[in-house]
Amino acid sequence: MNIVWIGFHEEGLPAFKATLKNGNKVSAFITLDEDAFAKRSAGSRDYEAFCQKYGVEYFTVSTIKGDEAYEIIKKSKPDLLVVLGWSEILPSRLLQIPTIGTIGTHAALLPHNKGSAPINWAIIHGEKVTGNTMMWLSEKVDSGSIIDQIEFPITPYDTCKTLYDQVAETNAVMLQNLIKKLNEGTKPVLDISNENNEPILPRRRPKDGLLDWQQSAEKIYDFIRALTIPYPGAFTFWNGKKYIIWKANILPLAAGVDAGVILGKSYGFSDNSCGFVVGTKTNAILITEIEDENGVVYSGKDLNDLNLEGEFTNE
Numbered sequence: 001m002n003i004v005w006i007g008f009h010e011e012g013l014p015a016f017k018a019t020l021k022n023g024n025k026v027s028a029f030i031t032l033d034e035d036a037f038a039k040r041s042a043g044s045r046d047y048e049a050f051c052q053k054y055g056v057e058y059f060t061v062s063t064i065k066g067d068e069a070y071e072i073i074k075k076s077k078p079d080l081l082v083v084l085g086w087s088e089i090l091p092s093r094l095l096q097i098p099t100i101g102t103i104g105t106h107a108a109l110l111p112h113n114k115g116s117a118p119i120n121w122a123i124i125h126g127e128k129v130t131g132n133t134m135m136w137l138s139e140k141v142d143s144g145s146i147i148d149q150i151e152f153p154i155t156p157y158d159t160c161k162t163l164y165d166q167v168a169e170t171n172a173v174m175l176q177n178l179i180k181k182l183n184e185g186t187k188p189v190l191d192i193s194n195e196n197n198e199p200i201l202p203r204r205r206p207k208d209g210l211l212d213w214q215q216s217a218e219k220i221y222d223f224i225r226a227l228t229i230p231y232p233g234a235f236t237f238w239n240g241k242k243y244i245i246w247k248a249n250i251l252p253l254a255a256g257v258d259a260g261v262i263l264g265k266s267y268g269f270s271d272n273s274c275g276f277v278v279g280t281k282t283n284a285i286l287i288t289e290i291e292d293e294n295g296v297v298y299s300g301k302d303l304n305d306l307n308l309e310g311e312f313t314n315e
Contacts, residue, residue, distance in 0.1 A: 001024070001025065001079045001080060001100070001179070001182060001183060002025050002027050002076070002077060002078050002079045002080070003019065003024060003025060003026045003027070003078060003079070003080045003081075003082055004026070004027060004028045004029075004030070004073055004076045004078035004080075004081050004082070004098070005019075005026050005028070005029045005030070005056075005082045005084070006029075006030045006031075006064060006081070006082065006083045006084075006086050006090075007029075007030075007031060007047070007082075007083065007084045007085045007086055008031045008032045008037060008040060008043045008044070008047075008085060008086065009040075009042055009043060009044065009084070009085025009086070010042050010043065010044040010046075010085070010164075010168065010230070011042070011084065011085045011107070011164050011167050011168040011171060012047075012084030012085040012168070012171060013044055013046055013047065013168065014168045014169055014171060014172040015082075015084055015168070015171040015172040015175045015176075016029075016047060016050060016084070017050060017172075018172045018175070018176055019082075019175060019176070019179070020050060020053075020054045020056070022176065022179075024179060026054070026056045027056070027057065027076045027077075027078070028056065028057045028058075028059060028072060028073070028076040028078075029047060029051050029056050029057070029058050029059065030059045030060075030061060030064070030069060030072060030073070031047060031058075031059070031060055031061075032060060032061065032062070033060040033061060033062050034060075035062065036061075036062050036063070040087065041230055041231050041232065042164070042230040042231065057076075059072050063088060064086065064088050064090060064091075064094070065088060065090075065091050069094070070093060070094060073094055073097050074097055077097075078097065078098045078099075079098055079099045079100045080098055080100045080101065080102075080103065080179075080182065081094070081095075081097065081098040081101070081102040081103070082102075082103055082104075082175070083102060083103070083104040083137060084104065084105060084171055084175075086104070087116075089139070089141055090102065090137060091139075092139050095137060095138070095139065100182060100187065101136050101137075101187070102136065102137040103134060103135065103136060103137065103147065103175075103178065104134070104135060104137045104144075105132055105133060105134045105135070105167070105170075105171050105174065106118065106132070106133050106135065106142050107119045107130070107131075107132055107163075107164065107167045108122065108130060108131065108132075108133060109129075109130065109131040109132075109133060109149055109151060110133040110135065110142060110146060110149070110192075110194050111142075111193070111194045111195055111196040111198070112196070112198065113130075113198070113201055114141060114142035114143070114198065114200050114201065115141065115142065115199075115200035115201030115202065115203075116200075116201050116202060116203040116204060117201060117203065117204045118130070118201060119160055119163045119164055119167065119226075120160050120204055120226045120227065120231065121201050121204075121226075122154060122163075123154060123158070123159075123160060123163070123222050123225060123226035124222055124223055124226045126218070126219070126222055127154055128153060128154055129151060129152075129153055129154060130151075130152065130153075130154055130163065131149055131150055131151035131152055131170075132149065132150050132152075132166075132167050132170040132171065132174070133146055133148070133149045134146070134147040134148045134149070134171075134174040134175070134178065135147055135194065136189070141200060142194075142200075143194055143195075144194065145189045145190075145194065146189065146190045146192045146194055147174070147178060147188050147189060147190065148174040148177065148178065148188070148190065149190070149192070150170040150173065150174065152166050152170075158225070159225040159226075159228050160225065160226050160227065160228060160230075160231055161228065161229060161230060204227075206232035209227050209232055209233055209234045209235050209244075210234075210235060210236070210314055211223060211224075211234050211235065211236045211245070211312070211314070212314070213236070213259040213260030213278070213279075213280060213281075213312060213314075214259050214260075214281055215259075215280065215281055216280060216281050216282040216283075217250050217251070217280040217281075217282050217283035217284060217285050218250065218282070218283075220248075220280055220285055221248060221249075221250045221285060224245050224246075224247075224248045225248075228246050228247070229246060232244075233245065233246060233291070236260075236312040236313070236314070237312065237313050237314065237315055238308055238310070238311075238312055238313070239310070240315075241292065241293055242292075242293050243290045243291065243292055243293075243312075244290060244291040245287055245289070245290050246289040246290065246291060246297070247272070247287070247288045247289035247299070248275075248285050248286060248287050248288060249272075249285070249286040249288065250283060250284075250285060250286075251277065251283055251284040251285065251286050252283055253277075253283055253284045257279045258279060258311070259279055259280050259281050260278065260279065260280075260311045260312045260313060261278065261279045261310070261311045262276050262277070262278055262308055262309055262310060262311060262312070263276075263277040263278065263279055263284060264276075264277055265277070265304050266286055267304070270300075271288070271289075271299045271300035272288050272299075273288075274288065274299070274300045274301060274303055274304050275287045275288040275289075275299075275303055275304070276303070276304075276308055278312060287303075288303070289303065290303065
């Protein structure tokens with residue numbers, strides 16, 4: 001079976017490695033060129049080293065919808081087209097090329113949470129369970145026949161990074177199971193309807209990371225951990241200067257003051273116990289790592305030495 005692979009996101013790496021290490025033939029790998037890559041979050045250039053090691057032809061394109069990508073795929077004559085960690089919907093002419101079909105995954109338990117940034121949105125919405133779905137891709141977004149699903153919890157200790165790590169691991173598991181079945185002559189489809197009336201999740205952009213201190217501590221905490229590294233981050237303003245908040249904790253303290261007001265500092269002998277306590281609509285938040293407008297990251301004693309006082313605002 002001849003496989004052509006499309007991807008740029010780090011969530012596809014474990015599956016790519018496993019596919020190659022198991023001796024499967026990947027004739028071509030297509031990823032984003034430098035300009036397009038720079039505009040995406042959580043991309044990885046580690047694919048290239050594996051392509052070199054296993055003799056996979058490596059191509060970069062600005063878009064998967066153009067003639068360049070079409071000609072690469074058509075010339076490669078894939079049986080299976082694998083799309084893992086890609087932000088564009090494939091045009092129908094690409095879906096018609098592979099003899100078996102085109103597969104992709106979506107980091108949610110479809111048909112729930114179709115659309116963009118499903119892990120980030122799941123955390124922001126306070127959901128307690130999510131998962132990963134593998135499907136046969138169709139022209140409609142996240143609407144193909146479901147091949148496999150793996151569920152996992154969203155704990156209070158998770159971030160977008162830890163959940164996408166689980167997505168990456170389950171990508172590898174589901175793809176290896178699929179390849180095994182395809183080699184045995186079976187084309188699997190689960191008896192799960194991939195239809196509902198939920199709205200499609202909208203794309204998130206860096207400007208959407210502005211914090212609303214009038215929300216509860218729980219919602220603010222979820223917002224920060226949903227947008228932390230490798231994503232652009234949740235941000236706020238102090239004295240007209242922008243600060244990205246990378247790490248925070250919920251404190252079981254009734255603030256008793258206006259939301260966004262800096263209540264004081266927390267001290268300790270480890271970095272994650274130092275920071276600024278900030279009031280919210282309900283409890284308080286301890287901010288333990290921030291980044292200023294110049295790209296300087298502060299934590300521990302360095303964060304406390306900033307001596308921020310007053311309140312955080314939305315501008």
